[in-house]
Amino acid sequence: MLVRLCAASLNYRDLTVARGRLPRAKAVDLVPLSDGAGDRVAGLFFQAWAGGALSERMAGSALGGRVDGVLTEYRLFDEDGLIGLPDHLTFQEAATLPCAALTAWHALFGGARTLLPGQRVLLLGTGGVSLFALQFALMAGAHVIATSSDDAKRILMREIGAQETLNYRDQPDWGRVIAEQGGADHVIEVGGAGTLPNSMEACRFGGAIHLIGVLTGGQIDPTNIMRRNLLLEGVNVGSRAMFEAMNDAITTHRLYPPIDRVFPFGEAREAYRHFAGARGIGKVVIDIS
Structure with a gap:
C-alpha cells in the first residue's frame, strides 16, 4: 500500500x-x-x-x-x-x-503484571514514554509519581496530573525517599543500570520494573530483585494487537x-x-x- x-x-x-x-x-x-x-x-x-x-x-x-x-x-x-x-x-x-505511546502501553497493560486501579506508578524523567505512561496511568485510576531534575518540568507534570513529583538531583537517594512515602507498584525505568538500584529501592515488594531505556551505565546487582520478589521486565515497543487496544483506549478517553x-x-x-x-x-x- x-x-x-x-x-x-x-x-x-x-x-x-x-x-x-x-x-x-x-x-x-x-x-x-x-x-x-x-x-x-x-x-x-x-x-x-x-x-x-x-x-x-x-x-x-x-x-x-x-x-x-x-x-x-x-x-x-x-x-x-x-x-x-x-x-x-x-x-x-x-x-x-x-513507538513511545505503544511502549508505555505495553509496560502498563501488556506485560506480566498489569496496572490496576489505585496502584502507584513511578515515572523517571519527562521523555515521551514517561509522558504517555502518565496519561495511561491516570486513565486507569493510578497514583503517579514523576521524577525530573528540572523543577519547571516537575510543575508541568503536576499540571498534566501527576500527584507527586521529585527532583532526583536534589535527592540522589530518591529510591529510599519514594519507598518511605509508600513505594511504587510499577516503575517505568528509562535510565538503565545507573538508575536501577534506586528503582528497585522505590519498588514495593512484589512490584514490577519495566526496563525500557539504557541511558545510563553501571552494573546490576540481582540481590534486591530476588529478595523482594520484583519483576524486572524488558519492554520492546509492542505488537499490532497492543496497538489496537491502545487506540481503543485513546479513543474512548479522548486522550491527546x-x-x-x-x-x-x-x-x-x-x-x-x-x-x-x-x-x-x-x-x-x-x-x-
Whole structure:
C-alpha cells in the first residue's frame, strides 16, 4: 500500500541511529524515523509483529533501523504493517503513537503484571514514554509519581496530573525517599543500570520494573530483585494487537499526545538538534504535508 505521509516524530532511538550507535542498523542511505502517519494510518514500529511473543525475525522488521523509516513523503507498506488512527487525532498527534505511546502501553497493560486501579506508578524523567505512561496511568485510576531534575518540568507534570513529583538531583537517594512515602507498584525505568538500584529501592515488594531505556551505565546487582520478589521486565515497543487496544483506549478517553514543537520537513536537522537538547516537554514532530 502506498501511503502519503503527513507527519513523523522523533524518539531517542533515532538519535542513536543518527550517531551510528544502534547495532545492526542499516549503515548507509537509510530513510530515518520509525513513527509516521498519513492517509489516516500509521506504520507499525515492528512491521511483522502482529501479536504473541516478539521473535528475532519480527525484531528485524523495525522501521528506521534495518528497515527504511518514515521521514519521506511517500512510502510503500505491506498492508499488515499499517494500523488505523483514532479519529479525533491530527496526523501530527497520531505520528507520536507507534513507538513511545505503544511502549508505555505495553509496560502498563501488556506485560506480566498489569496496572490496576489505585496502584502507584513511578515515572523517571519527562521523555515521551514517561509522558504517555502518565496519561495511561491516570486513565486507569493510578497514583503517579514523576521524577525530573528540572523543577519547571516537575510543575508541568503536576499540571498534566501527576500527584507527586521529585527532583532526583536534589535527592540522589530518591529510591529510599519514594519507598518511605509508600513505594511504587510499577516503575517505568528509562535510565538503565545507573538508575536501577534506586528503582528497585522505590519498588514495593512484589512490584514490577519495566526496563525500557539504557541511558545510563553501571552494573546490576540481582540481590534486591530476588529478595523482594520484583519483576524486572524488558519492554520492546509492542505488537499490532497492543496497538489496537491502545487506540481503543485513546479513543474512548479522548486522550491527546503532548507535543513540544512541530518543525517543517525542510528543517528536519533542526528538529533533531532541538530533540537532542531535551529543552521542552512533549514530542518533537516533523510536518511532512
